[in-house]
Amino acid sequence: MTTLLALEHVSKRFGGLRAVNDVSFSVSDGEVLFIVGPNGAGKTTLFNLITGFLPADEGVIRFAGRPLTWTAPHAVAKLGIGRTFQIVKPLRNLTVLENVMLGAFLHTRDVAEAAARAREVIDFLQMSAVIAKPAAGLPLATLKRLEIARALATKPKLILLDEVVAGLPTTEALALAGLLQRLPEWGVSAVAGVEHVMQVVMKIAHRVIVLDRGALIAEGTPAEVVRRPEVIEAYLGVKYKQVTG
Amino acid sequence: MTQRRAILAAVGFALCLLVPLVVQQDYQLNVLFRIALFSALGMAWNLVGGYAGQLSLGHAAFFGIGAYALPLFHDKLGVPIPLALVLVIVAAVAAAYVIGRVSFRLRGPYFALATIAFAEVLRLSVKNLEVTGGDVGLQVPALFGSISPTRWFYLAAVVLAAAALAATAWIVRSRFGYQLQAVREDEDTARACGIDPARTKLNALIISAAFTALGGALYASQYFFIVPDSVLAIDLSERPAISAMLGGAGTMTGPIVGAILIETALELFKNVFHEAFQLIFGVLLVLVVLFLPEGIVGTLASWWRRKRAS
Numbered sequence: 001m002t003t004l005l006a007l008e009h010v011s012k013r014f015g016g017l018r019a020v021n022d023v024s025f026s027v028s029d030g031e032v033l034f035i036v037g038p039n040g041a042g043k044t045t046l047f048n049l050i051t052g053f054l055p056a057d058e059g060v061i062r063f064a065g066r067p068l069t070w071t072a073p074h075a076v077a078k079l080g081i082g083r084t085f086q087i088v089k090p091l092r093n094l095t096v097l098e099n100v101m102l103g104a105f106l107h108t109r110d111v112a113e114a115a116a117r118a119r120e121v122i123d124f125l126q127m128s129a130v131i132a133k134p135a136a137g138l139p140l141a142t143l144k145r146l147e148i149a150r151a152l153a154t155k156p157k158l159i160l161l162d163e164v165v166a167g168l169p170t171t172e173a174l175a176l177a178g179l180l181q182r183l184p185e186w187g188v189s190a191v192a193g194v195e196h197v198m199q200v201v202m203k204i205a206h207r208v209i210v211l212d213r214g215a216l217i218a219e220g221t222p223a224e225v226v227r228r229p230e231v232i233e234a235y236l237g238v239k240y241k242q243v244t245g
Numbered sequence: 246m247t248q249r250r251a252i253l254a255a256v257g258f259a260l261c262l263l264v265p266l267v268v269q270q271d272y273q274l275n276v277l278f279r280i281a282l283f284s285a286l287g288m289a290w291n292l293v294g295g296y297a298g299q300l301s302l303g304h305a306a307f308f309g310i311g312a313y314a315l316p317l318f319h320d321k322l323g324v325p326i327p328l329a330l331v332l333v334i335v336a337a338v339a340a341a342y343v344i345g346r347v348s349f350r351l352r353g354p355y356f357a358l359a360t361i362a363f364a365e366v367l368r369l370s371v372k373n374l375e376v377t378g379g380d381v382g383l384q385v386p387a388l389f390g391s392i393s394p395t396r397w398f399y400l401a402a403v404v405l406a407a408a409a410l411a412a413t414a415w416i417v418r419s420r421f422g423y424q425l426q427a428v429r430e431d432e433d434t435a436r437a438c439g440i441d442p443a444r445t446k447l448n449a450l451i452i453s454a455a456f457t458a459l460g461g462a463l464y465a466s467q468y469f470f471i472v473p474d475s476v477l478a479i480d481l482s483e484r485p486a487i488s489a490m491l492g493g494a495g496t497m498t499g500p501i502v503g504a505i506l507i508e509t510a511l512e513l514f515k516n517v518f519h520e521a522f523q524l525i526f527g528v529l530l531v532l533v534v535l536f537l538p539e540g541i542v543g544t545l546a547s548w549w550r551r552k553r554a555s
Contacts, residue, residue, distance in 0.1 A: 053436070073433075082437070089434040111419065
């Protein structure tokens with residue numbers, strides 16, 4: 001398996017706070033990697049570093065072997081990294097179809113072609129009922145799906161999912177997780193997710209890394225990671241016990 | 246639907262071209278000239294201020310560049326008129342590039358302030374430069390011959406407005422139009438879709454500036470003589486913006502509706518309010534932003550959509 005994304009000793013400081021501290025990990029082709037950790041662990045910052053929304057202070061991030069240093073967010077998207085935003089950022093006055101078309105426009109100038117691509121993605125994410133509705137006023141669960149749809153429409157090789165099931169009722173979360181497992185059908189060769197909902201992580205992750213206060217403290221298969229005492233105690237303990245029940 | 250609108254626009258255009266057969270007084274044609282001109286300017290502004298959501302209050306800069314470039318190229322450098330008009334566009338595009346590169350680094354009110362500053366710096370420079378005639382101003386070459394020029398100025402303004410409308414219609418239906426709206430709605434989301442917001446906004450400003458400068462050249466030639474305070478004044482930044490916002494920023498026909506209302510009102514009340522129209526513009530702008538954010542056309546369109554949906 002070839003490495004698609006590699007982080008080498010990446011650090012980011014905000015003033016005196018080390019938001020990301022000497023983090024190294026990689027994502028291979030075909031892999032589903034989830035990043036877990038308590039709030040403020042630096043998970044979203046990590047995604048912002050990868051996608052060029054923030055510059056790293058130290059370290060190198062490589063995508064398909066190419067260093068992403070000083071690559072602007074729009075250029076990162078063109079290289080094939082799609083992302084969602086944890087705090088949803090819909091284009092409020094545009095319809096669901098138009099929102100997703102904007103992702104599809106990354107690969108085509110043609111409006112009809114972009115609309116066709118967007119319709120397929122919307123259909124896959126089971127949002128066809130709201131396709132003509134403006135994004136403003138849609139419930140959060142739908143907007144989370146819209147984030148995925150827009151990212152997927154850009155035909156990413158790697159998709160970064162930032163808490164896309166957080167806040168959903170368990171049945172909906174698991175249903176969405178089922179759809180996420182089908183992302184390879186759409187040409188997505190690797191998935192990296194940030195998630196708090198452990199049922200989803202356990203269900204679809206191949207590998208899990210654990211962040212705490214900016215540092216990587218554990219890595220392994222979901223089953224391994226949740227057995228580590230420090231991980232259970234510090235981050236997953238109560239939640240995971242509730243889950244397995 | 247699209248086809249019906251295109252036919253409607255073509256019929257409207259033809260009717261506007263026929264107006265001089267009925268209206269023959271210079272005074273009335275002059276008012277209609279200004280309505281058509283400010284419709285064009287409003288639509289040009291709308292690309293940046295409406296669709297891309299960047300509140301420019303410095304479009305007087307492009308207007309003034311167009312007004313001054315025509316006499317400077319033609320009279321001072323001896324360039325023939327058609328080529329001078331091309332150079333008007335070139336000058337505006339170059340200015341838009343410089344102004345855009347600098348001011349699009351700023352967002353929201355800071356961007357608006359930067360555009361005002363650019364226009365004011367330009368006005369003060371032109372006031373103090375010898376080549377532009379300073380405060381005394383410049384004579385502007387006549388674009389049209391001496392036989393009923395007012396009619397030709399009116400027709401030229403209608404053609405400019407039609408071109409601005411056609412450009413808007415084309416942009417709105419293209420990828421570029423969607424990208425402009427994405428930038429307006431959320432720059433981060435636009436970036437995640439592979440859109441470079443700075444470049445997208447700059448392209449919009451360049452197209453907008455080209456139309457605005459042509460309008461400036463037309464206006465200057467119509468008035469025969471220009472001074473900095475007549476073609477670089479801040480109210481030339483405000484009028485297109487207010488027309489577009491009153492009619493409906495980010496709607497295709499909003500700027501036309503706004504220009505008709507604003508220019509008619511200015512004409513009707515010019516002897517009542519004198520210089521106070523500046524104050525009225527300001528108050529009107531605040532009222533529109535507060536109570537009619539979608540403008541007249543935008544509000545009607547929303548109402549119509551809701552009515553059809555229910």
